[in-house]
Amino acid sequence: MEKRELTCIGCPLGCLITAAMEGGTVVEITGYTCQRGRDYAAKEVTNPTRIVTSTVRVEGGACPVVSVRTKADIPKEKIFACMKEINALVAAAPVKPGDILLEDTAGTGVAVIATKAVAKRPHSE
Amino acid sequence: MRAYDIVIVGGGPAGLAAAVAAKKAGAGDILILERDREMGGILNQCIHNGFGLHTFQEELTGPEYAGRFLAMARQLGIPCEIDTMVLEIGSDKVVTAMNHKKGMFRIRAGAVILAMGCRERARGALQIPGYRPAGIFSAGTAQRLVNMEGYMPGREVVILGSGDIGLIMARRMTLEGAKVKVVAERLPYCGGLQRNVVQCLEDYGIPLKLCHTVVDIRGRERLEGVTLARVDESGRPIPGTEEDYACDTLLLSVGLIPENELSRSMGVEMDRITAGPVVNESLETNIPGVFACGNVLHVHDLVDYVSEEAARAGENAARFVRGLLPECEGAVSVVAGRGVRYCVPGRIDITRMAERLPVRFRVDRIYKEALLTVRCDGKLVLHKRKKMIKPGEMEEILLPREKCLAQSGLRSIVIAVEEG
Ligand SMILES: Cc1cc2nc3c(=O)[nH]c(=O)nc-3n(C[C@H](O)[C@H](O)[C@H](O)COP(=O)(O)OP(=O)(O)OC[C@H]3O[C@@H](n4cnc5c(N)ncnc54)[C@H](O)[C@@H]3O)c2cc1C
Ligand code: SF4
Secondary structure (H helix, E strand, O other), rough: OOOEEEEEOOOOOOOOEEEEEEEOOOEEEEEEOOOOHHHHHHHOOOOOOOOOEEEEEEEOOOOOOEEEOOOOEEEEEHHHHHHHHHHEEEOOOOOOOOOOOOOOOOOOOOOOOOOEEEOOOOOOO | EEEEEEEOOOHHHHHHHHHHHHHHHHOOOOEOOOOOOOOOOHHHHHHEEEEOHHHHOEEEEEHHHHHHHHHHHHHHHEEEOOOOOOEEEEEOOOEEEEEEOOOEEEEEEEEEEOOOOOOOOOHHHHOOOOOOOOEEEHHHHHHHHHHHHHOOOOOOEEEEEOOOHHHHHHHHHHHHHOOEEEOOOOOOOOOHHHHHHHHHHHHHHHHHOOOOEEEEEEOOOOOOOOEEEOOOOOOOOOOOOOOOEEOOOOEOOOEEOOOOHHHHOOOEEEOOOEEEOOOOOOOOOOOOEEEOHHHOOOOOOOOHHHHHHHHHHHHHHHHHHOOOOOOOOOOOOEOOOOOEEEEOOOOOOOOHHEEEEEEEEEEEOOOOEEEEEEEEEOEEEEEEEEEEEOOOOEEEEEEEHHHHHOOOOOOOOEEEEEEE
């Protein structure tokens, strides 16, 4: 049996979790405080995933960029493909939190959404 | 002069949570003054996820977390003045502020809540030798540039200091295509949370060098490189351990200091260790009716704790203006014992304390298999075993009132690490 020591990234408590593996499958998980940590450990040793956060350029907005994230976690190895797509996006002001800026990033089926409101730039300039 | 029940200085998570709680606790006129172009404080630049799991049972980004509180404040009809800088607060609670619309103006407050947050330590305080070329930023400044202005400060990066902002910027710059070569930390332990070491450094193969510092900076106009060296126990560089790194950007993530110029000049008593006000169980400073919460009180790593603490400050301010907060009667001091750097609050009026009062503190180094104790005049009233405690992570105990009341003539409460 192989044991893997993990730090849960679910929240800042950072519980130390141990996952016992046998031939590529998880047989026992210990050390978590909540279900989230258990789920994290099970995924981390088989198919690690992350939420990606970044910014997207905004045209005609009161701020030059709007913060965004993937709506759910995506496989780790897709992070840079996702970033490439995010960097090619341009949003038009106004933007609301939750607005979908990209339906499906890097073939994961996960959307990229805005996390902040950006108003239209006032006309004066 | 226009008068308000409560004036809140700072519109970050602390100011917003304090306002919402004060309103719910029955305070009348509340006003938040914020010097930035938008509400939300530092959360606007913290675009990563991991906020609010404790408050909302949901993982949010910084702007989303701020958005939740801003929506609550709006719903309660609490006015917020942005682009408004508070210049002075008198000990009579007259607040002097300034903005473009009104110029300089003064308002009278029944109670004041200090929620000004903190700012980063300046590079001047760091004593790095060498020239001062362009390309050296504090990690927070870089965070603002990248996440709010959409501007990348550089392509080849070295980070000095392992605070959370530095770790988070290591990942952020990597995602934006920069090469982050190393994070160097002078101390033998990481300053930030372990989860950030995992998801910001290990995920991207960025090395963390503990016991290392920058000993030389090269480049005249623009930064060209830095030299790192290992340091000994007393923090002195060890000759012969130097390593050169070519880079165009150096980020400094060397800690935060509460922003307390206003507090000091109004006569608020300060704590030497936290660099924040000394407060009692009601989060009230030595000036009755003046409260403090959030990063201006002591540096928090978790915004959830900021909101919780600020809500208590808001409730107490509401009780104060409604005449429901009994006058403070002699206070018991809360003392940082062995292994503990500071405790907040620093004093407690037992008659005013809650059933379970959160006391927050930080330890001075890493302890394994630690025993945390609370003693009332020497008598053990509470203990807690922890596998590991670190200076980078704030600790909390809930102090039970009945245990404090049981000790007649109580003079001091000592929090200590007794084993580990
Ligand atoms: C640069 C930086 C980056 C951070 N990054 C992270 C992170 O990535 N993750 C994390 O969990 N925590 C992070 N933190 C910690 C985080 O800031 C706190 O958890 C929380 O935001 C503190 O809330 P606050 O309301 O006390 O302070 P702040 O959010 O700093 O808000 C204080 C507000 O007061 C205003 N203000 C100050 N002085 C005046 C004045 N004289 N007049 C009017 N307004 C005034 C400021 O403009 C500001 O908006 C960071 C802190 C800093 C300083
Ligand atoms: S196991 Fe639960 S409590 Fe522990 S770090 Fe993970 S999410 Fe947080």
